[in-house]
Amino acid sequence: MEHKLGKIAVLGMGKMGGILVRAFQKQGLFASSDIAATVQHEEKAAALSLELGIPVGTDNRAAVRKADIIILGLKPSAVGGVLDEIRGELNPKQLIISIAASVPTEYVEKRLAAAIPVVRTMPNTPAIVGCGMTAICKGKFVHEKHLEAASRLFASVGRTVVVDEKHMDAITGLSASGPAYIYIILEALAEGGVKVGLPRDLATLVAAQTTLGAAKVALETGHHPALLKDEVTTPAGCTIDGIMELEEGRLRVTLIKAVVKAAQRARELLFKDSAVGA
Numbered sequence: 001m002e003h004k005l006g007k008i009a010v011l012g013m014g015k016m017g018g019i020l021v022r023a024f025q026k027q028g029l030f031a032s033s034d035i036a037a038t039v040q041h042e043e044k045a046a047a048l049s050l051e052l053g054i055p056v057g058t059d060n061r062a063a064v065r066k067a068d069i070i071i072l073g074l075k076p077s078a079v080g081g082v083l084d085e086i087r088g089e090l091n092p093k094q095l096i097i098s099i100a101a102s103v104p105t106e107y108v109e110k111r112l113a114a115a116i117p118v119v120r121t122m123p124n125t126p127a128i129v130g131c132g133m134t135a136i137c138k139g140k141f142v143h144e145k146h147l148e149a150a151s152r153l154f155a156s157v158g159r160t161v162v163v164d165e166k167h168m169d170a171i172t173g174l175s176a177s178g179p180a181y182i183y184i185i186l187e188a189l190a191e192g193g194v195k196v197g198l199p200r201d202l203a204t205l206v207a208a209q210t211t212l213g214a215a216k217v218a219l220e221t222g223h224h225p226a227l228l229k230d231e232v233t234t235p236a237g238c239t240i241d242g243i244m245e246l247e248e249g250r251l252r253v254t255l256i257k258a259v260v261k262a263a264q265r266a267r268e269l270l271f272k273d274s275a276v277g278a
């Protein structure tokens with residue numbers, strides 16, 4: 001039998017925190033009376049509270065007091081300060097789940113007075129349509145039940161995978177930043193359609209559905225992408241001509257380097273920067 005998730009507090013209900021809260025409400029994971037959230041600005045808090053029908057404030061200490069699960073939806077640079085603020089209110093029966101890029105579980109654990117379980121996650125924005133990809137890893141004081149709770153929460157916005165923490169920055173460079181790369185590819189494919197005479201909305205529709213379809217085939221068959229590509233590539237057909245252009249334009253190496261650079265940046269965010277996210 002699944003455990004009850006209890007009450008949840010989302011500290012830093014911005015873009016990603018907001019996506020999560022809306023999904024929790026929609027899927028009935030929590031009653032509205034069991035959700036509380038905070039943001040930095042009073043006017044934002046009032047607007048969100050009105051929209052979502054949950055208490056949203058700016059007092060992090062008050063928000064965590066009755067919570068069983070606390071989500072840190074803050075920018076990496078804000079995490080330390082908020083942990084210092086709430087430290088005195090926390091106990092080891094609570095579970096902290098961070099979605100912040102770059103922030104190791106050890107950083108959170110060391111900042112807290114007690115042995116509080118900390119789960120680190122990396123979701124992505126397609127969560128907004130229930131098609132997200134969330135990697136989940138555990139800190140020192142985490143048990144199976146905590147991972148199960150985190151997996152249930154993020155399953156409400158898409159697919160989840162439990163990974164070793166050493167992979168989290170790489171995951172950030174691939175799946176958290178990845179939607180931006182795919183949007184650029186999509187836009188470029190649609191431009192190609194426009195160049196050969198398609199109306200833009202038609203070109204965008206077929207490019208998006210083609211991207212979705214190809215991803216679905218890869219996921220559902222489990223076949224290697226190279227094999228799937230070969231199936232489309234008829235000898236002396238059109239696709240091989242298109243592929244030659246992609247190779248000449250160094251698409252593969254460009255995408256590889258994009259992931260490498262973003263993953264490197266993910267390693268630096270917490271300590272070298274202050275105003276950025278995934």
Ligand SMILES: NC(=O)c1ccc[n+]([C@@H]2O[C@H](COP(=O)([O-])OP(=O)(O)OC[C@H]3O[C@@H](n4cnc5c(N)ncnc54)[C@H](OP(=O)(O)O)[C@@H]3O)[C@@H](O)[C@H]2O)c1
Nearest residue numbers: 012013014015016039040041074075076100101123277278
């Ligand atoms: N966006 C993505 O694609 C994505 C993907 C995966 C992970 N993430 C991670 O998610 C985290 C949030 O990113 P985001 O894109 O959702 O950023 P965001 O929209 O800027 O959200 C940050 C929120 O934190 C609030 N905040 C700032 N200081 C606070 C404080 N002291 N107490 C309480 N709330 C505070 C802000 O309040 P105000 O609104 O009042 O300023 C804002 O609502 C980041 O760590 C990022 O690495 C983001």
